[in-house]
Amino acid sequence: MFKMAKILLAGESWISTTTEYKGYDSFTSTKLEIGCTKLLADLRQLGHEVTHLQAHDVPEHFPWTKAELNQYDVVILSDIGSNSLTLANQVFAEGRPTVNRMELLKQWVLDGGSLMMAGGYLSFGGFEGKAHYHNTPIEDILPVKISASDDRFEAPQGLAPQEVQDNPISEGLGTFPSLLGYQQVTVKPEGTMLMTINDDPLLVTGKAGQGRTLAYMTDIAPHWASQDFMAWQYYGEFFSRCSTWLAQD
Structure with a gap:
């Protein structure tokens, strides 16, 4: 029914710095953290070919x-x-024009490519509007x-996603585990809402020109993706279906 996809996953990593104070003395440590380790492993196990472009590499190495x-x-x-797609070193540090990769990505989708955006503090509107899409x-x-502003809805009590119509992505997967937050958006007239959370859109699909698009309004990893969701037997299958739906001709 579905084809396996060649996927470029951009983002879902961060570099954190911690300063520990021990009496008179302190020291600082820095480490790279990857939020999509399970997703990458599950998608590959299910037959997809996935390239992960870590967040700090996006400004210079996202396709030009x-x-x-x-x-x-x-x-x-x-x-x-969005700043990571527009403020490459050539622009920000050198003041020289270059390709607008958001416009490039748009034209690629219109010509038949496929785009998914997953939620997070730097997705859609984002924390304090900083994702700025x-x-x-x-x-x-x-x-x-x-x-244009902060679009987060935090739900520390947990909220259960609901399927609103039969579809090839969520059908047969049973009850979805609770999620701890999401981003509030409005479905466009041409969008198809497949799932909701708290009566807001959670999973929306659409077409743009010759291409396909999908918006998933919550995280693929903690904290919005709860530990129950991460341990769910259909975690990988769900995202595999998102990818294979997008990859269809």
């Missing part, structure tokens, strides 16, 4: 040409803000309208 994008069936943006070429092609 359509030929580079054509190596993939699906691009996933997860917890990576409102009024961008990415918003143009996604099936949802994005807030």
